[in-house]
Amino acid sequence: MTSSRPYLVRAIYQWIVDNGLTPHLLVDASNDDVMVPSDFVEGGRIVMNIAPMAVQGLTLGNEEVTFSARFGGKPMSVQIPLHRVMAIYTRENGQGMMFAEEGGDGPSGDGPDTGGKGSHLRVVK
Numbered sequence: 001m002t003s004s005r006p007y008l009v010r011a012i013y014q015w016i017v018d019n020g021l022t023p024h025l026l027v028d029a030s031n032d033d034v035m036v037p038s039d040f041v042e043g044g045r046i047v048m049n050i051a052p053m054a055v056q057g058l059t060l061g062n063e064e065v066t067f068s069a070r071f072g073g074k075p076m077s078v079q080i081p082l083h084r085v086m087a088i089y090t091r092e093n094g095q096g097m098m099f100a101e102e103g104g105d106g107p108s109g110d111g112p113d114t115g116g117k118g119s120h121l122r123v124v125k
Helices: 005-018
Strands: 023-028 045-049 056-060 064-071 074-081 085-090 096-098
Touching: 005 023, 005 056, 005 085, 005 096, 023 096
Parallel strands: none
Antiparallel strands: 023 045, 023 085, 056 064, 064 074, 085 096
16 A cells, blocks of 8 residues: 555645644654755754745645745755655644654655554544
């Protein structure tokens, strides 16, 4: 089966935007396949605001997330392979979804991080 990650990222993004909140991505930026502003990477990770008013040309594809944005006043094209997206959540209240780390450097089938303990499902009000 194909990875569920792109479908979940798109669904959570739409849910966040529909509720008037600000979607953020937590990205593993420790690899060369991620094109993000390196000045904003901390500890190998970067948080990206992907709200409609913050980015241009946002594409939440099956293989990667792409968009253009300004960082420190300088325009930049951003490319994030989907397997590098660690979480999508709201800035305002932190609700969203974290993803399990994947073995290897390529995409694979995955789902939410359950940490090996109990169900990964929870009640969302």
